Amino acid sequence: MVRQSFWTWSALVVVIMAGVIWGWREYRLRRLPLDSVLIPPIEYREKLEIPPRPGIQGIVITGPTIESLFFSIDLTKAGVRSLDWRRLQAIDPHADVKVNCRIGDEGQLWFSQDDVLMGGHTEAGMIIQRTLKTWMYTPFKSGVIRFWFNLPSKGRKLIIDTSGLRRKPQIPEYVPIYDGKIHLVDGLENENIWVGGRF
Amino acid sequence: MAFKIQRKPKERVELVSLIDMVFILLVFFMVTSFAIRMPMEERGLSIPAPENALGRAQIVIQFIDENDIFWMDETSASVVEEVEEYFGYLSPERLKNKIINDLIAQNRVSLEVLNEKINNLRMRAGQDPFARFFVLIRCPNHIPYFQVIDVITKLSDTPYRNIRYGCVGGTLNQIRECRRIYTVVEEDAQGNRRKNIRIDL
Numbered sequence: 001m002v003r004q005s006f007w008t009w010s011a012l013v014v015v016i017m018a019g020v021i022w023g024w025r026e027y028r029l030r031r032l033p034l035d036s037v038l039i040p041p042i043e044y045r046e047k048l049e050i051p052p053r054p055g056i057q058g059i060v061i062t063g064p065t066i067e068s069l070f071f072s073i074d075l076t077k078a079g080v081r082s083l084d085w086r087r088l089q090a091i092d093p094h095a096d097v098k099v100n101c102r103i104g105d106e107g108q109l110w111f112s113q114d115d116v117l118m119g120g121h122t123e124a125g126m127i128i129q130r131t132l133k134t135w136m137y138t139p140f141k142s143g144v145i146r147f148w149f150n151l152p153s154k155g156r157k158l159i160i161d162t163s164g165l166r167r168k169p170q171i172p173e174y175v176p177i178y179d180g181k182i183h184l185v186d187g188l189e190n191e192n193i194w195v196g197g198r199f
Numbered sequence: 200m201a202f203k204i205q206r207k208p209k210e211r212v213e214l215v216s217l218i219d220m221v222f223i224l225l226v227f228f229m230v231t232s233f234a235i236r237m238p239m240e241e242r243g244l245s246i247p248a249p250e251n252a253l254g255r256a257q258i259v260i261q262f263i264d265e266n267d268i269f270w271m272d273e274t275s276a277s278v279v280e281e282v283e284e285y286f287g288y289l290s291p292e293r294l295k296n297k298i299i300n301d302l303i304a305q306n307r308v309s310l311e312v313l314n315e316k317i318n319n320l321r322m323r324a325g326q327d328p329f330a331r332f333f334v335l336i337r338c339p340n341h342i343p344y345f346q347v348i349d350v351i352t353k354l355s356d357t358p359y360r361n362i363r364y365g366c367v368g369g370t371l372n373q374i375r376e377c378r379r380i381y382t383v384v385e386e387d388a389q390g391n392r393r394k395n396i397r398i399d400l
Binding site: 025029056059060065 | 387
C-alpha cells in the first residue's frame with residue numbers, strides 16, 4: 001500500500017513539473033512569429049517549390065538621383081538688373097510696350113530695335129530695353145519669349161508669353177524642367193503678372 | 200537465543216534524483232527554445248530569404264576569379280547611358296555587348312581595390328546612420344567561399360549596421376549573356392527619381 005502511494009505521488013510530481021515547464025516553453029514559443037516556430041517537416045521539403053532568389057531573374061542597380069532643373073533668370077550672372085516698376089509708372093503711367101525676344105542657347109535674351117513695339121512711349125521703352133538686355137536665363141530652354149508691359153491695364157499689367165519656348169534637345173526627356181522666376185520686376189504684385197499668357 | 204527482527208527499510212520519495220531529472224528537463228527546454236529564438240535575433244547576419252523579385256542593390260559585386268572582381272555601383276549608370284546615347288543605332292544584341300564590355304572594362308578591379316571600395320562604403324555608412332545600403336554579391340562555384348565570407352564580415356562590421364547584403368551564385372558569363380541591359384528611370388522609396396541600371400537575366 002505504502003509502495004503504491006510512493007509511485008503515485010512521484011508520478012504526480014513529475015507530471016506537474018513537466019506540465020509547468022512545458023507550459024512555460026509554450027508561452028515563450030507563442031510569442032515568436034509563426035514562421036520561426038513552425039518548422040516544415042522534412043518530407044515536405046522536396047515538394048516545396050523554391051522561389052527564385054533575388055538577383056537570379058534580374059538585377060536593378062540603383063543609379064544617381066535625377067535632379068530637377070529650373071528655368072529662371074540666372075541670378076548668379078553678373079549685371080542682372082531688375083525693372084523698377086514704380087519708376088516706370090512715374091515716368092509714363094500710360095506706357096504700353098511689347099518686346100519680342102529670343103532666348104539663345106546660353107540663356108541670353110536677344111532682341112533688336114525692331115522687336116520693341118513702344119508706340120510713342122519712347123522713354124519707358126528705353127528703360128525696359130536697357131533692363132531686359134541684362135537678363136540672363138538658365139540654359140535649359142530656348143526660343144521665343146514675348147513681354148507685354150501694359151501699365152494702364154487694370155489687372156494684368158505684365159504678360160509674358162512663354163509658348164514659344166522649347167526645352168533644349170540635349171536635356172533628356174526624363175529630366176523635369178520647372179519654370180522658376182522668369183521676370184525680375186520690383187514694385188509689381190504677382191497678381192498683376194501673368195506668365196504663360198498669349199497676346 | 201536472541202531473535203533479530205528484520206525491519207523493512209522505510210519507504211520515502213527520493214527527492215535528489217527527482218530534482219536532477221526536473222533540472223535536466225528544464226535545461227533541455229530552455230536550450231531548445233533559445234535555439235529557435237536565436238536565428239531570428241541574428242537576422243542581420245543571415246542571408247535574406249528567397250523572394251520572387253528582382254535583386255535590387257546599390258552595389259553589385261560579381262566575383263570573376265579569386266583576384267578579379269566586377270564592381271557595379273551608381274556611377275555605372277552614366278556608362279550605360281553614354282553608350283545608349285552614342286551607340287543607339289546598333290542592333291539590340293550589339294548594343295548590349297557594347298554596354299557590358301564598357302562596364303567590365305571600367306569596373307573590373309583587383310581584390311586590393313575591392314577592399315578599398317568596401318572600406319569607402321563602410322566609411323559612408325558609418326558617417327550617416329540613416330543611409331541604407333544593399334550589396335548583392337554574386338559568386339561562381341569555383342571561388343573559395345571564405346572570400347565571400349570575408350566581404351560579408353567587412354560589410355557587417357559598421358557602427359550603424361546599415362549595410363545589408365544578399366549572396367547568390369552566378370558568373371560573369373551569365374551577365375554577359377543577359378537578355379537585356381538598359382537604364383530605367385524609377386522612383387525610390389523616398390520618392391526620388393533615379394536613373395537605375397536594369398539587367399534582365
